[in-house]
Amino acid sequence: MRLDKFLKVSRLIKRRPVAKEIVDKGRVQVNGKLAKAGAVLKIGDVIRIRFGNKVLETRVLLLTENARKEEAEKMYEIISEERFSGDGE
Numbered sequence: 001m002r003l004d005k006f007l008k009v010s011r012l013i014k015r016r017p018v019a020k021e022i023v024d025k026g027r028v029q030v031n032g033k034l035a036k037a038g039a040v041l042k043i044g045d046v047i048r049i050r051f052g053n054k055v056l057e058t059r060v061l062l063l064t065e066n067a068r069k070e071e072a073e074k075m076y077e078i079i080s081e082e083r084f085s086g087d088g089e
Contacts, residue, residue: 001063003030003047004037009067010075012049012058022049046079055082 001009007019007028020037022028028035029048041047045060058076067075 001041001065002037003028003035003039003041006041006060006063006075007047007049009064009072011067011069011072012047012056012076022051027051047076053084055080055084057081 004016004019004023007013007023008016013019013022023035023037026034027050030039030041030045032046032048035047041060041063043060043063046057047060048055048057057079059079060075061077062071062075064071064075
C-alpha cells in the first residue's frame with residue numbers, strides 16, 4: 001500500500017492530499033529514510049511523522065484498503081510520541 005494512502009486509511013492524517021503534502025515536504029520517514037508519497041509499505045515498517053512541534057513514531061501492523069474508525073486504530077501501533085516546546089528545546 002502506498003504511504004500516502006496508508007496515512008489516510010489509518011486516520012493518522014485525515015485527508016490524502018494533506019498526507020501527500022506532508023510527505024513531499026520531507027516530514028515523513030519510513031525505516032529511518034526520507035520517504036516519498038508512493039513508497040510501498042509492508043507490515044513491520046516504522047513510520048516517523050513530524051507534525052509541527054510533535055514527532056509520532058508508529059509501526060505498521062495491518063494493511064487494508066478501507067477501514068472503519070475501529071479498524072483504523074488496529075492498522076498501527078504507536079512506538080513513541082514526542083512534543084517539543086516552541087523555543088527550540
